[in-house]
Amino acid sequence: MHTILSKKILTERTWHMRVAAPLVARKCCAGQFIMLRIHESGERIPLTIADWDRAAGFIDIYFQEIGATTELLATLEPGDTILDVVGPLGNPSHVEKIDGTFVMVGGGFGIAAGYPVARAFKEAGNRVVAVLGAKTRKLLICEEMLKSVCDEVYVATNDGSYGTQGLVSDVLQGLLDEGEDIRLVYPVGPPIMMKIISQMTLPHKIKTIVSLNSIMVDGTGMCGSCRVTVAGKTRFVCSEGIDFDGHEVNWDEMMSRQKMYGRQEAVALSHHHEHGACWGGAR
Numbered sequence: 659m660h661t662i663l664s665k666k667i668l669t670e671r672t673w674h675m676r677v678a679a680p681l682v683a684r685k686c687c688a689g690q691f692i693m694l695r696i697h698e699s700g701e702r703i704p705l706t707i708a709d710w711d712r713a714a715g716f717i718d719i720y721f722q723e724i725g726a727t728t729e730l731l732a733t734l735e736p737g738d739t740i741l742d743v744v745g746p747l748g749n750p751s752h753v754e755k756i757d758g759t760f761v762m763v764g765g766g767f768g769i770a771a772g773y774p775v776a777r778a779f780k781e782a783g784n785r786v787v788a789v790l791g792a793k794t795r796k797l798l799i800c801e802e803m804l805k806s807v808c809d810e811v812y813v814a815t816n817d818g819s820y821g822t823q824g825l826v827s828d829v830l831q832g833l834l835d836e837g838e839d840i841r842l843v844y845p846v847g848p849p850i851m852m853k854i855i856s857q858m859t860l861p862h863k864i865k866t867i868v869s870l871n872s873i874m875v876d877g878t879g880m881c882g883s884c885r886v887t888v889a890g891k892t893r894f895v896c897s898e899g900i901d902f903d904g905h906e907v908n909w910d911e912m913m914s915r916q917k918m919y920g921r922q923e924a925v926a927l928s929h930h931h932e933h934g935a936c937w938g939g940a941r
């Protein structure tokens with residue numbers, strides 16, 4: 659059992675939760691995730707470990723309410739418990755001193771997921787730039803957190819309500835045009851954004867490491883549901899990633915596999931709305 663220590667709403671459907679998980683906090687590193695199951699009949703969902711305190715024994719998660727399990731999670735309050743928090747899972751991001759600028763490009767929950775990696779690259783002595791994207795200013799999360807670990811933080815909003823009007827790719831293009839010496843780009847967020855950024859950096863021969871969020875069931879390499887094709891080979895995101903070379907990912911396959919449980923997800927959500935917490939998910 660893992661106690662929720664605090665909970666804060668950041669945007670209409672995005673939450674920050676602090677959860678007691680001393681064993682996870684003791685070992686986790688940037689780029690790793692947990693599999694969380696709220697109750698006995700609930701489904702397991704992967705969430706990135708955005709921050710942690712080893713001494714105090716807690717981890718921070720940021721999640722968007724987009725379906726049955728995340729909606730249920732959002733109804734829990736400080737003092738409530740989560741049945742399982744398994745982790746840290748996945749391989750830590752490879753962090754090193756690079757000869758040039760590290761750029762983290764974050765969209766949606768990916769901004770929080772990219773935070774510990776940006777911090778780790780800063781701690782390794784690099785110049786770190788973050789490019790954050792949101793549809794509108796009200797949906798932007800974690801800007802101050804990123805500012806605390808980055809040399810520069812740029813924001814793009816689709817409607818121009820804050821920062822540059824446009825997409826994160828427009829900001830990245832601007833940095834390239836200005837001659838920023840970018841050596842490593844780390845996009846994390848919606849797959850379509852990671853695909854576009856990877857396509858942009860390819861002609862510039864800029865190393866691009868993406869943090870893949872394919873569908874996971876066990877998170878430990880046993881079920882195969884998270885499989886993706888990278889450089890023509892089948893890879894399991896949970897046990898071999900979650901970071902991969904963005905220039906080698908078969909994006910169309912990855913994105914089509916993300917929709918493979920669409921029918922079951924819709925059923926789970928409608929059952930959740932009808933029956934609330936007693937519904938455990940459709941998978």
Ligand SMILES: Cc1cc2nc3c(=O)[nH]c(=O)nc-3n(C[C@H](O)[C@H](O)[C@H](O)COP(=O)(O)OP(=O)(O)OC[C@H]3O[C@@H](n4cnc5c(N)ncnc54)[C@H](O)[C@@H]3O)c2cc1C
Pocket residue numbers: 691702703704705706707719720721722723724725726727728729767771870871872873874875900916917920923924927
């Ligand atoms: C390694 C990893 C880290 C992640 N980190 C975060 C995070 O920090 N914050 C956050 O908000 N989200 C994160 N996600 C996505 C998150 O797991 C899904 O949003 C969540 O599982 C949705 O569950 P649901 O029942 O609420 O919605 P559902 O209705 O079940 O699903 C909605 C959509 O979410 C995706 N999804 C659903 N189930 C899974 C699953 N088991 N694994 C992966 N994707 C799924 C699919 O694209 C699906 O169409 C991460 C995913 C992965 C693989």
Ligand code: FES
Pocket residue numbers: 873874875876877878879880881882883884885894895896897
């Ligand atoms: S989630 Fe089952 S093999 Fe990766």
